[in-house]
Amino acid sequence: MNLSKTSKYAFRVLGQMAKNEKELYSAQQLHKEIDVPERYLRRLLTDLSKYGFIKSIQGRQGGFAFARDISKIFLIEIVVAIDGLDSIDGCILGYDSCAFDHACPMHNIWEETKRKVIETLTKTSLKDIQNAGLKL
Amino acid sequence: MNLSKTSKYAFRVLGQMAKNEKELYSAQQLHKEIDVPERYLRRLLTDLSKYGFIKSIQGRQGGFAFARDISKIFLIEIVVAIDGLDSIDGCILGYDSCAFDHACPMHNIWEETKRKVIETLTKTSLKDIQNAGLKL
DNA sequence: ATTAAATGCCACTTGCATGTAGTATTTTAC
DNA sequence: GTAAAATACTACATGCAAGTGGCATTTAAT
Numbered sequence: 001m002n003l004s005k006t007s008k009y010a011f012r013v014l015g016q017m018a019k020n021e022k023e024l025y026s027a028q029q030l031h032k033e034i035d036v037p038e039r040y041l042r043r044l045l046t047d048l049s050k051y052g053f054i055k056s057i058q059g060r061q062g063g064f065a066f067a068r069d070i071s072k073i074f075l076i077e078i079v080v081a082i083d084g085l086d087s088i089d090g091c092i093l094g095y096d097s098c099a100f101d102h103a104c105p106m107h108n109i110w111e112e113t114k115r116k117v118i119e120t121l122t123k124t125s126l127k128d129i130q131n132a133g134l135k136l
Numbered sequence: 137m138n139l140s141k142t143s144k145y146a147f148r149v150l151g152q153m154a155k156n157e158k159e160l161y162s163a164q165q166l167h168k169e170i171d172v173p174e175r176y177l178r179r180l181l182t183d184l185s186k187y188g189f190i191k192s193i194q195g196r197q198g199g200f201a202f203a204r205d206i207s208k209i210f211l212i213e214i215v216v217a218i219d220g221l222d223s224i225d226g227c228i229l230g231y232d233s234c235a236f237d238h239a240c241p242m243h244n245i246w247e248e249t250k251r252k253v254i255e256t257l258t259k260t261s262l263k264d265i266q267n268a269g270l271k272l
Numbered sequence: 273a274t275t276a277a278a279t280g281c282c283a284c285t286t287g288c289a290t291g292t293a294g295t296a297t298t299t300t301a302c
Numbered sequence: 303g304t305a306a307a308a309t310a311c312t313a314c315a316t317g318c319a320a321g322t323g324g325c326a327t328t329t330a331a332t
Contacts, residue, residue: 001139005290008230015229015241026308035231040291046310059299060307093151094144095171105151105268113256120249132241141320162278176321182280195329196277278329285322292315301306 001114002087003079009036009044010078014053018126021070024063051081071127079121088118137250138223139215145172145180146214150189154262157206160199187217207263215257224254 012034017025027045031038045064049056055067066073079088091098091107092114098104148170153161163181167174181200185192191203202209215224227234227243228250234240 001137003137003228005230008228011242012229018241028308037291039293042309043291043311049309056309057299058297058309061300062298062308064309092139092144093148094141103268105154105265106147108268109256109260109265113253116252117249120245124245129241129245132239132244164278173321175323178279179281179321185279192279193329194279194327196275197330198278198328200279274332276329276331278327280327281325283323285320287320288318290315290317293313295311295313297308297310299306299308302304 001090001092001117002083004083004087006044007079007082009041010048010082011075012036013041013044013048014073014078014126015129017054017064017066018070018130021066021126021130024057024065026063029063047082053078053081070130071125073126074122075124075126076118076121088121089114137226137228137253138219140219140223142180143215143218145177146184146218147211148172149177149180149184150209150214150262151265153190153200153202154206154266157202157262157266160193160201162199165199183218189214189217206266207261209262210258211260211262212254212257224257225250 013030013036016030016034017023027038027042030036030045031041036044045054046056048054049064049067052067053073054064056062056064076088079085091104092110093104093106095104098107149166149172152166152170153159163174163178166172166181167177172180181190182192184190185200185203188203189209190200192198192200212224215221227240228246229240229242231240234243
């Protein structure tokens with residue numbers, strides 16, 4: 001049950017880019033739109049392109065654009081790429097080996113809630129959040 | 137959506153102590169039973185007693201025992217004491233000011249899931265996990 | 273009284289995520 | 303073909319949670 005700051009940044013970036021899903025965004029432009037340190041953002045964008053969510057275009061007039069259909073990019077994929085599945089799915093007490101045959105005291109209590117979290121992240125795509133957060 | 141390692145340790149400790157809710161536990165004994173570094177555990181136990189979950193008894197034959205009825209110690213209290221409420225309740229994108237009048241793109245999508253997490257932590261007491269995790 | 277076994281306090285160290293800097297590379301505009 | 307504007311790479315710096323160490327204090331057993 002952990003979402004790193006970097007994953008949060010990734011959500012911000014990709015969420016912002018999803019607003020105009022075909023547009024080519026430069027790091028500088030994105031930095032102005034969301035609150036992420038510019039150099040760190042640049043590295044993150046490079047990483048996100050390596051993960052295959054976006055593609056990078058080098059050179060002047062370059063930038064980043066989605067490499068895949070945003071209706072098929074699900075939040076869970078982003079978290080898994082950056083933090084790994086265990087950050088969400090791992091034992092709530094942090095035990096390495098916590099399974100049905102050797103469960104921690106909170107295993108059963110937590111299971112359903114964890115399932116809910118994973119379900120939400122699994123079924124929510126960038127398309128689903130495309131036009132949220134604008135209503136002012 | 138963040139649970140520090142320290143909170144996980146606290147869950148382990150208090151969960152272990154709940155198995156015999158009246159017993160007086162020394163730090164050394166608890167260290168043998170759960171996987172938490174001894175010195176760190178000692179500091180944590182002192183903190184947990186300051187938070188009022190347990191009481192400490194100094195001197196030889198001293199140790200720690202619950203200060204309150206474990207059926208009324210809820211998991212959310214432990215997280216809040218150690219990490220603060222925002223670690224769970226805060227904006228999923230990490231924005232400081234994310235509320236109904238200025239919501240982040242994921243606010244609505246995440247709201248129900250967050251509610252579920254908080255609900256589970258709020259209604260689960262140490263008594264509820266008292267006898268879990270023993271079945272082998 | 274002395275010793276032993278426990279907690280309490282404070283400062284220091286370590287490890288890792290986060291953040292920064294410099295420079296190389298790529299591509300377009302002119 | 304040269305300069306400008308973008309990404310790519312690699313190394314270093316910083317901050318904070320996690321972990322360690324030394325010593326003081328408290329209390330019980332002997």
